[in-house]
Amino acid sequence: MLMEVEISRRKFLQGTVAMSVVGATALSTTNLLSNDHGGHGKSVKAGAVSFHNTKTGQGEGHDVATLCEMCVNKCAALARVENGVVTKLNPNPMFPKSKNMLCARGNAGIQALYDPDRLKYPMIRIGEKGEGKFKRVTWDEAYAAILDGTDKFPGLSKILEEEEDNRSSMLFCAGEGMAEHTFKQFYQAFGSANWLNHASICLQTVASGYGVTLGSYPQADLDNAEYIIMAGANRAEAIVTPDTMDAFKRTKGRGAKMICIDPRFTNTAAKADKWLAIKPGTDLALVLALTYVTLTEELEDKVYIEKFFNGYNEYRESVISNKYTPEWAEPITGISAKDIYEMARDFAAHAPKSVYYPGRRSTFAKNDFQLRRAMAIFQAMHGAIDCKGGLIFGGKLALKPHEGLAPLYEMAQARAVVKRTDKEGHQGYDDCAVVSGGGSWIGWRNRFLEDKMPYKVRGMFCYKHNPMMNMPNTQKTAEMLRKMDLVVTIDTMPSDTVMYADVVLPECTYLERTDPVKTFGGVEPSIAVRNKVIDPMFESKPVMDILKGLTTKISKPLFEISKEYDEEIQDLIEEDGEEETYAEFDLTLPFLHSQEELNHHAVSGYEGAAEKLHHDGVFYPKQDEYFKQISANEHQYYPENKKSYSVRGGKPVTPSGKVECVIASFAKKGIDPMPMWRDEYEFSVPEGKFKLLTGRHAQFTQSGSANNAMLNDLMPENFVWINKRVAAEKGIKFADMIEVSSSIGSTKLKAYPTEKIAPDQVFFIHGFGEESEALTWAYKNGGNDNAIIEDTIEPVYGAAAMHETNVSIKKV
Amino acid sequence: MARYGMALDYKNCINCKACETACKEENGILMGADKHRIWVGTGEIEGQYPLLDISSNAFYPSQCQQCDEAPCEAVCPTQATYYDENGVVRVNPDQCILCSYCMNACPYDARYVEERGMTIDKCNFCSDTRLARGETTTACQNTCPTKVRIFGDLDDPNSEISEVLRTREHYSLKAHLGTKPKLFYLT
Numbered sequence: 001m002l003m004e005v006e007i008s009r010r011k012f013l014q015g016t017v018a019m020s021v022v023g024a025t026a027l028s029t030t031n032l033l034s035n036d037h038g039g040h041g042k043s044v045k046a047g048a049v050s051f052h053n054t055k056t057g058q059g060e061g062h063d064v065a066t067l068c069e070m071c072v073n074k075c076a077a078l079a080r081v082e083n084g085v086v087t088k089l090n091p092n093p094m095f096p097k098s099k100n101m102l103c104a105r106g107n108a109g110i111q112a113l114y115d116p117d118r119l120k121y122p123m124i125r126i127g128e129k130g131e132g133k134f135k136r137v138t139w140d141e142a143y144a145a146i147l148d149g150t151d152k153f154p155g156l157s158k159i160l161e162e163e164e165d166n167r168s169s170m171l172f173c174a175g176e177g178m179a180e181h182t183f184k185q186f187y188q189a190f191g192s193a194n195w196l197n198h199a200s201i202c203l204q205t206v207a208s209g210y211g212v213t214l215g216s217y218p219q220a221d222l223d224n225a226e227y228i229i230m231a232g233a234n235r236a237e238a239i240v241t242p243d244t245m246d247a248f249k250r251t252k253g254r255g256a257k258m259i260c261i262d263p264r265f266t267n268t269a270a271k272a273d274k275w276l277a278i279k280p281g282t283d284l285a286l287v288l289a290l291t292y293v294t295l296t297e298e299l300e301d302k303v304y305i306e307k308f309f310n311g312y313n314e315y316r317e318s319v320i321s322n323k324y325t326p327e328w329a330e331p332i333t334g335i336s337a338k339d340i341y342e343m344a345r346d347f348a349a350h351a352p353k354s355v356y357y358p359g360r361r362s363t364f365a366k367n368d369f370q371l372r373r374a375m376a377i378f379q380a381m382h383g384a385i386d387c388k389g390g391l392i393f394g395g396k397l398a399l400k401p402h403e404g405l406a407p408l409y410e411m412a413q414a415r416a417v418v419k420r421t422d423k424e425g426h427q428g429y430d431d432c433a434v435v436s437g438g439g440s441w442i443g444w445r446n447r448f449l450e451d452k453m454p455y456k457v458r459g460m461f462c463y464k465h466n467p468m469m470n471m472p473n474t475q476k477t478a479e480m481l482r483k484m485d486l487v488v489t490i491d492t493m494p495s496d497t498v499m500y501a502d503v504v505l506p507e508c509t510y511l512e513r514t515d516p517v518k519t520f521g522g523v524e525p526s527i528a529v530r531n532k533v534i535d536p537m538f539e540s541k542p543v544m545d546i547l548k549g550l551t552t553k554i555s556k557p558l559f560e561i562s563k564e565y566d567e568e569i570q571d572l573i574e575e576d577g578e579e580e581t582y583a584e585f586d587l588t589l590p591f592l593h594s595q596e597e598l599n600h601h602a603v604s605g606y607e608g609a610a611e612k613l614h615h616d617g618v619f620y621p622k623q624d625e626y627f628k629q630i631s632a633n634e635h636q637y638y639p640e641n642k643k644s645y646s647v648r649g650g651k652p653v654t655p656s657g658k659v660e661c662v663i664a665s666f667a668k669k670g671i672d673p674m675p676m677w678r679d680e681y682e683f684s685v686p687e688g689k690f691k692l693l694t695g696r697h698a699q700f701t702q703s704g705s706a707n708n709a710m711l712n713d714l715m716p717e718n719f720v721w722i723n724k725r726v727a728a729e730k731g732i733k734f735a736d737m738i739e740v741s742s743s744i745g746s747t748k749l750k751a752y753p754t755e756k757i758a759p760d761q762v763f764f765i766h767g768f769g770e771e772s773e774a775l776t777w778a779y780k781n782g783g784n785d786n787a788i789i790e791d792t793i794e795p796v797y798g799a800a801a802m803h804e805t806n807v808s809i810k811k812v
Numbered sequence: 813m814a815r816y817g818m819a820l821d822y823k824n825c826i827n828c829k830a831c832e833t834a835c836k837e838e839n840g841i842l843m844g845a846d847k848h849r850i851w852v853g854t855g856e857i858e859g860q861y862p863l864l865d866i867s868s869n870a871f872y873p874s875q876c877q878q879c880d881e882a883p884c885e886a887v888c889p890t891q892a893t894y895y896d897e898n899g900v901v902r903v904n905p906d907q908c909i910l911c912s913y914c915m916n917a918c919p920y921d922a923r924y925v926e927e928r929g930m931t932i933d934k935c936n937f938c939s940d941t942r943l944a945r946g947e948t949t950t951a952c953q954n955t956c957p958t959k960v961r962i963f964g965d966l967d968d969p970n971s972e973i974s975e976v977l978r979t980r981e982h983y984s985l986k987a988h989l990g991t992k993p994k995l996f997y998l999t
Contacts, residue, residue: 053836053837053840053841053842053843054840055838055839055840055940055941056837056838056839056840056941056942057941058940058941058944058945059945061945087837088837088838088951089837090834090951090954090955091954091955100954100959101830101955101956101957101958101959102830102834102955102957103828103830103955103957104828104829104830104832104833105833106830106955107830107833107834107836107837107955108833108837110837236826236827236828237826237828240826240828240830240957242957245957245958248824248826248958249821249824249958249959252823254823265857265861265864265869267826267827267828267871268826269866269869270827270866270869270870270871271826272866273866274866275864275866276862277861277862334862631962631972632948632949632953632962632963632964632972633953633956633959633962634959698826698827698828698829699828699829709843710833710836710837710843711833713836713843713844713845714829714832714833714845723861725860754857755857755859755860755861755864756857756861756864757861758861758862759861
């Protein structure tokens, strides 16, 4: 029987929330490339700048192999260049990780390159902090302002002089990206102990949960899994990732059964075989109940457990004696006991080709770390670790390291954290029990605001990072930035954070620079590189060159300050002379070589790799022999018998080589040594309020892609999802303006009444509603979730728990 | 000379809009939600939370059906809409007078007003961009994360699309209208 479906453009227009049309008209190329962006960040008026989209030519062009930076995935792309202009980004089929795909954002990368709002030249602040008034300066003037300050702000010299060479008085923070490594070298060479990155507002708890339990944050072999529990992971929408695309070709009776578990009905739910609505933050109860069924019905892989488990009996005893039954879990999670029994049995029946997808998202609930531990243990109980169709560790190709510079300054204080002493009344680092490399962003920020630092932190370097948009409680972040004496931002766009800068250094986009070569582990390991496609536009530079210029300016003068205060340096000078001593503190050292030279060195262990990477963007041994085109869409990267499905015979990567069910040392820190349910984890919303959910979207990454003209065309603003029946009760119709308020603030955006969300929850997509007037498309284009998400700290790693906020809604 | 067609493994579609974006970038399509050569149709979800009907929210990637008996070509008073040598329904902007007969005639709602070129535009299988350069895929096929589309020559028995249409069940949209689309939805 042939099925008939109605597919109409009008239907599309009615059915989507992307209804409004961006009033974009043609902008000439000369205007786009000109420098008349005004002398400050506020010169761009909405509507004055618009956007031009040309078709690709029929004639000559050449392709440059690069890696996308529109999100974190680094898919391989081929940039088509015609007469020096990038006219199209296509998928590079050579890369096993991204397998010949480029999503909407990847395609729209051209608009990041040719965004008329881009930062074009260095600027220094001339207005009030946060006002966004800057003047254009030369690179040397910008570097000089960082060193010596202006009448508006102090420079590094003054700060370090006053803080007696405490290098930790400067904070360094960076967003995720291939060049984060380069910026981190600057932080290490500078000698500060204060480093913050995206980890604590991203996947810190999931990576750590799997890390301490299995010794690794594994990948999922969704190419071969037969049963997939996709819980709290919206893989069809949230940052469309190459590693999960395969699964969507196999659902709906085509080889893999996928159960989607999510409080919202998402595109992933639509593509799954079954969708189970769960109450937010209760996944741990579900996993414990699945574990209970597995144990009581003896569905586990006893051989694997015998060989590779530590603390199994203790955990087993806990789950059974606590009676984590499906009947117990039903009222907590909202998922029926029958469905839980079925899932546990199906999972076991398909094991080891079963995957409880680990997830790649931010921390939503305070129990997230324990949830991830429970998931890892549940997966491992079925022996579905390091094997085809299960979770895999994969292979990895080694790169040669290069030398960095990490001098110790005597006067540099430790990280601005007072160590927890567990003494009553003592001011300790009680944001979280474990302090890891990334630190806790909101914990750090809040202590800074509350003057609980052990010493003064007076300024910050911020690279490709937008704290104003990226972490809960925007108002507090603004206060932090205002309180900093010196804020230096390195970015491509005039973001909300850049508006608070004292010195703005314009980086070029990813299509204008070569980044550190990277190795990608997995079933089909490879090395890939981001090659520069075109020369940097305007006066922008790669961060490598920016840091080379900056360190050349500041290295010697700052050393002079160290000489005053650092007795060890004084002694060294006495012993070895000044020149030899300075060589160990010379900030310019990490930036002496070009990125191309460093990459060449990194892959010098593989014959022909550098040339291959330059030409194809991708390298792995025997690539020429293995790589084959199978069809227009499909390629072979490795023959089946050469794939790294199993690299350790199932053995976990933990120091003990075992799955760690019980981690006794946690108990001393007040953390449950094994996953347990606590009553306070139960989902509840006060009468008349709604739990605020946030999330990501297939056409936007975070605030970083918010000003992309092409992506805005697909979705010009975010809408707040409100249950249809609730909306009807409140007289709320589609596109009515709604004020969403929490205890810390409010934001306004339009309503999307839908049955895809529960009556006691509301949802909207993260990354919208920026306040920077220099962003033509992103300026106030909807609501900013972080203006209302309360700064709830997850207790183990200090991650921001983003689904713990109750809000009220009002039609305005 | 070829007879180009496209098979759509539409169950793979996750409505990520990579195809729409690739099409816009490749073919220089104007901004605006009503200016798409290709789009993904979605059904409004049926049921009440949490009892929702998964199948009601399926995604249908769509574009010009490249009919062998194209109503838009038949009604065009100026022959602006024509078949090229590869059987692709094309539009000559110089001859288009924006009478919009084609828009009304098309049962698939595939045509829209292109204000920059002042023409009633539609998908042309990237004929004047990628195919003109000798490439063998359309922008939408090439970029698709879940590989929904297979494009090729229906007259070549050895082409991938011919092979797929021989071996897999498929249907055409509104087949009863006799438009003979060259887009095939794989079941």
